[in-house]
Amino acid sequence: MPLAEIPLRIWRTRAQSFLFRGQSIRYWSAGQGEPLLLLHGFPTASWDWHYLWAPLAQRFRLIACDMLGFGDSDKPLQHAYSLLEQADLQQALLAHLRIDQPVHVLAHDYGGSVAQELLARHHEGRAELGSCMFLNSALLAECHPLQMAHKLLLSPLGWLVGRAFGREDLVRSLSQVCSLGAHPNESALDDYWSLIVANRGTRILHKLMGYVRERSLYRERWVGALQRQGVALGLINGALDPLCSAPVLERYRQLLPDTDMVLLPGIGHYPHTEAAVQVLHHYLAFRDQPLAHLPQKAAWSVHAIGS
Template sequence: MKKIGKTILAVLVLIVVILFVYTKIDKSPSEDTISKELRNWKSNSEVFQFQQFNISYFDTKDASKEVIVLLHGYPTSSFDWSLLWEDLKKNYRLIALDMLGFGLSDKPSDIQYSISLQADIQEAILKNLQIKRFHILAHDYGDNVAQEMIARFMESGSKYPFQIRSATLLNGGLFPETHKPTRVQSLLASPLGSLISPLVNQSLFENSFKKVFGAQFLPSKQDLIDQWYLICQQGGNRINHKLVHASNDRIVNQERWRNTLVQDRIPILFINGLQDPVTGKETVDRYRKIVPNPNLITLDSIGHFPQLEAPKLVQKNLVRFINNPEMIFEEPKVLINVVTTNL
């Protein structure tokens, strides 16, 4: 038995060594490899202090316009909104931050990342900017942050310091029973997550990331470099196992967050790319069963990132909904036949 145990241990050590060499752990994109678009995006970032942490955020600052708060997903950043930014800011004040642990914000390794904490940060920056009324546009992980904020509004009533005028949600883990994480995400969420996280290199990230896009809308090599660069800032690629804590939050808050989808005080629009292997058709089917008369738009050829794969379509329906949030509509299929994205 001792001999078998030593053999197993030796095999495990060998696997770790091979993975260590294969992944080239310390290699991450340098500043000179990123796109002009990301450089411009970075140049417009500001910093907000939350407790001891620096939070990167973007604000178009036009106080005369209605406000849209944009909440990004996992494992990316506010840069996901860049293809919508220029057109939307013509008519709206836009506020987007990189959540703690993401993008250009601080990425501490010694805290528990939770959706509640991320909602606290969103509320803190809105108070600091003296924003009281706003619409929400959220994606993925950001959908759960939006649900947490709506739940707080429902529970606090008139005591809640903000008025959420509407919420538009893009592909996200609204229901734990229909959320299907990628293999890498599953490993990161496992007890081996802390060992797996530093072994995820650019190649593994790119292979996993591309799989959640629609076949017609795959990201370019430059897009992938930009995304990996943002993930790697401040060693963020080593804490991904901590950021997947949202999967536990979805279970703990399952009923509470589900109630946010059926309340009638804040209008909600759900836009979903059906080619998404993580939160695609099953999530839509579940949404239809739970939400009566849903405001729902499904995109046949689009995957997990509608705002990157079909930004014009997302923008069109977001504005349409903001202008008439009381309207109930469902378009079961919006078939995309022509590539309309710049990604």
């Protein structure tokens, strides 16, 4: 049975705001229980999680924001965007919400790199994570090809490419990474596009692409954090994603043999929208495993999922 969606117009009415280094950040929070931080990908926003939002909120306290430069949050033009700053933002949001217990993370794509930095900080004693589940995330910089649109945005003419980027370019990019039977419909495409153009977002698309270079720059730090013991890790991967394919998953298995990995046949780059029911099932199964490094009360919920 498919999960109910939350229309974007409703999602936006539930947003709250806080200031991060002088910039307005839109965020959402719901549910009770252990804190679960949801990190979205590029170039979309936290609305990506809307199919999973209600069922996950029955077990966990959910926290999600549109990261700086994304969705309905501020998108300053004269700004050097960084994955490290996005990790700072997540910690600032948790502090704003006065969350001082171990945080579990569910991250997709770009958000996966932010999660890797938070994981590195956990091992340095500067953050406290309970577990981390990645969805189609480029955890190994050397294994993930770039789309043509990404290459153009990274070029010296990236600023011009970004300003010329239109709805049809978004449609083309998504069609290359989503499974054939799960392409967003026209209404969803309109919504995704509205989130990108909010606050004149196409002016900064080329600046956001700096994350590609950061993945290479911090590769040893972030892969080293994945290989350290102490935080339960999982990976749910759509098998048809050209950016994160089955051979990449095999490389993950070699480097991260203790990671809980699931491959979803017939699913592309956005498993949480293409196959939300499967993602929910696998994520809850992952969380229902006792986490040896945490007290049992803080490691898993005993509340029923509900209907």
